[in-house]
Amino acid sequence: MGPISANDADSAEAGAVLIALDLFLSTGWKINGYLIVEIGLKMVYNWCLNKDMRPWSLQTTFSDIESKIEQVGSKVFSMAYQKGNEMASTLAVV
Numbered sequence: 001m002g003p004i005s006a007n008d009a010d011s012a013e014a015g016a017v018l019i020a021l022d023l024f025l026s027t028g029w030k031i032n033g034y035l036i037v038e039i040g041l042k043m044v045y046n047w048c049l050n051k052d053m054r055p056w057s058l059q060t061t062f063s064d065i066e067s068k069i070e071q072v073g074s075k076v077f078s079m080a081y082q083k084g085n086e087m088a089s090t091l092a093v094v
Contacts, residue, residue, distance in 0.1 A: 013044040014061050021068035035072050040080040048077045 017037060024035065039045040047054045047062065054062050069075050 010041060010043050010047075010055075011058060011061075013039065013041045014047070014058050014065070017044070017048070018061055018065050018068065021065060021072065025068060025071055031073065034074045034076045036076050036078050038078045038080045042079065045077060045079050 017039065020037070037048070039048065047058070048065070051062070
């Protein structure tokens with residue numbers, strides 16, 4: 001089974017994870033526990049957990065994500081509540 005291809009929403013979500021990690025690292029915050037990375041799309045969540053499922057087109061993005069995560073330390077990937085991010089969804093559509 002080969003990597004799954006990404007659609008625009010998946011690519012945008014993966015990019016948002018990368019930007020969030022960049023932002024977190026730029027603040028210089030130190031965490032004693034885990035950084036929780038909440039992801040809104042199940043496909044991107046699965047890609048974060050399983051490298052073999054990642055599309056070739058996003059390999060660079062995920063390489064950058066992994067590099068940032070190593071700098072953060074402990075992390076947990078979490079699925080966002082389906083209806084919990086309606087404002088972000090509305091803004092993305094606009």
